[in-house]
Amino acid sequence: MKKIIRLVAALLLFASFAVHAQTIPIETKNNALVLHVNSDGYLSMVYFGKKLADKNEYQHIPATQNLDEGNLYSSAYTTAGTRNVLEPAIAVTHADGNKSLELKYVDQSFSKLSDDVSQTNIHLKDPVYAVEVTLHYKVYAAEDVIEQWSEISNLEKKEITLNKYASANLYLQAKNFYLKQYHGEWAKEMRPEEEKLTHGIKTLDSKLGSRADLLQPPSFIVSIDKPASEDDGEVLIGNLEWSGNYRIDLEVDPNDNLRLIAGINNYASDYKLAAGAIFETPKLVYTLSHQGKGEASRNLQEWARKYQLVDGEGPRLTLLNNWESTFFSFDEQKLSEILKDTKKLGVDLFLLDDGWFANKYPRNDDHAGLGDWQVNKAKLPDGVGFLVKEAENNSVKFGIWVEPEMVNPKSELYENHPDWVVKQPKRGDYMMRNQLVLDLSNPKVQDFVFGVIDELFTKNPNLAYIKWDCNSVIYNAYSAYEKDQSNFYVDYVKGLYKVMDRMRQKYPKVPMMLCSGGGGRVDYAALHYFTEYWPSDNTEPRERIFIQWEYSYLYPALASSNHVTNWGKEPLKYRVDVAMMGKLGFDIVVGKLSPDDLLFSQQAVKNYKDFSEAIWHGKQYRLQSPWDNDVAAIVYVDSLKSRAIVFNYLVSQRFDAGSHAPVKLKGLDPAKQYIVKEINLYPGTKSGIKEGTYSGDFLMTVGINPEVHDDRASVVLSVEERK
Ligand code: DGJ
Secondary structure, eight states, X not given: OHHHHHHHHHHHHHHHHOOOOEEEEEEOSSXXXXXXXXXXXXXXXXXXXXXXXXXXXGGGTGGGOOOOGGGOTTBXXXXXXXXXXXXXXXXXXXXXXXXXOOOEEEEEEEEEOSSSEEEEEEEEEOXXXXXXXXXXXXXXXXXXXXXXXXXXXXXXXXXXXXXXEEEEEEEEOOSOEEEEEEEOOTTOOOEEEEEEOOBEEEEEEOOOSSSTTSSOOSEEEEEESSOOOSSSBEXXXXXXXXXXXXXXXXXXXXXXXXXEEEEEOOTTOOEEEOTTOEEEOOOEEEEEESBHHHHHHHHHHHHIIIIISTTTTSOOOOEEEOHHHHTTOOOHHHHHHHHHHXXXXXXXEEEEOSOSBOSSSOOSSTTBOTTOOSBOTTTOTTHHHHHHHHHHHTTOEEEEEEOTTEEOSBSHHHHHOGGGBOOXXXXXXXXXXXXXXXXXXXXXXXXXXXXXXXXXXHHOTTOOEEEEOOOOOOOSXXXXXXXXXGGHXXXXXXXXXXXXXXXXXXXXXXXXXXXXXXXXXXXTTGGGGXXXXXXXXXXXXXXXXXXXXXXXXXXXXXXXXXXXXXXXXOOHHHHHHHHTTSEEEEOSOGGGSOHHHHHHHHHHHHHHHHTHHHHHHSEEEEEEOTTSSSEEEEEEEOTTSSEEEEEEEEOOOSTTOSOOSOBOOOSSOTTSXXXXXXXXXOTTXXXXXXXXXXXXXXXXXXXXXXOOBTTBOEEEEEEXXXX
């Protein structure tokens, strides 16, 4: 009898996993990512490239390939502890201590979410242990973008541990792979490096906790076969939507193919998952182009504006910020003057920066006050409300700086809630910028942080803008709240998103700048809550050209807050022209501008507003890179191809550096006639270019010389269709 029962059980088990081999194509407008289930039920990724005209032909792909036996290397979600011996995407310790996992295909579902968006879900299951995984592929067809993530379900009777839990596991087949990655530090964001990947694993990662992207952002640009140029070559651009520790492994396998595994960093994070719970990983967003990095970046920019940024298809506010003009030292009178200057300059909003809060330990420098979000009575006796009113009187809007996740030990918040702070109980403090990080894994801290923002809006309903800063990484990672410290890094970020979700539910559209002492936290998860980001504290304009240039491979121009400051020695025109290639702002003392500088700035703001449609929502084409040209050039073309704006900047200081040849434009209609003019001319100067009417064909084939030289170091051109 026992034998029969065992036989029936074995048959049932076999029946539940006896699957038909099949291919699962996931198509975008131009591409297909093809998965394959073999007759043993293992899922692998067999193709990612141009899509085929006939869908039925995808099934022939697996037979054409030189894959390893059992398709282990090409697994669509590589497990650990069984047959696989390469880097896993998932590793689990079961409730009984066993560390093995196998995942086999169960079923799939598909849903069409709109004309453009659809989702394929593939359900996998371990035949032995009660652990299941669903792989999600969300397709944005027109943009050629895919978001991929997974859900891990613990159906065991007790807690299990997730030792690794990647979002995506891609497999690319080609001869060679080239990785362009970024590194940075404060004021040195987005420095690129490109190299050929060799066998073994190249890891991009962060262990910084908060502002996790300070040293390296979670982005990659992988060229396939040969290094892609701006308009040529196959290239994959990706970004992990996660604002904490991440890990992206790029492994050239024994078959010379590329395994790319991206997700939360499992460093110090063996995540405890309760019985019955589901762990949802963050999303990896990526796009594949066959026409170089330019098209790939435009795909991502388009997707971000449509689906990811707050109000990505809406307008942006030009502004005057007071950080570099006053630092912590201001009062009502000084700010009232600045509010008048805001109007004089012609921008939309005044942004009050750090230093407006705390009384017992006033925020007069960066050693005290963080955490005590009550208005400082000595500086602002009439409160924030007075400034909002004063802004209204000047017909401008008012915005304010906050850094609600942080605390100075010298604060009432720290005195009252030492257990809300991330720090080791038995060790001394170690700080970045004299501050510590609040423990956002604790729901009470989440309430507090949400409360800071909520109170500002409740008391000042006309508050029009927030700059949300974050200036410290996490040292001495320890939470007094967490039962298990291994969950802390992950729960910290999830706690942050809970706060952001609440905030966006209540205040869905208020413009907010994502700042992190510069670009320490720019990723597509954070940007889901923000309208824009602060690329770097480094606003020296030549430096900024390089920084803004590189961010543009990942993010759209309307999200890049570019402020004109006094950094560097370049004339005001150069600084303004550079800031105009994104979201324009100022952080200067308007009252100290010469009459010509003021006149120039006022006219530039008008020109910016005039061309903002092209800059914010048009297509961006990088024309000449600052890395290998004397003159960097970039153009923004509106969706009707009727208006464009071209920015040209001298970046070399060598003798006779300049534009010795025409710059070829891109993205215009060859058949249209365009009037080309120089704009943003400094008072008293004349255009140095051959203004006139040219066909789009001419401008794109022969080009136009912006006549950039050391006495004309930046030149802005308007290109308007002659109707
Ligand atoms: C760091 C930011 O990057 C600056 O713009 C400024 O807001 C300071 N923090 C204020 O402390």
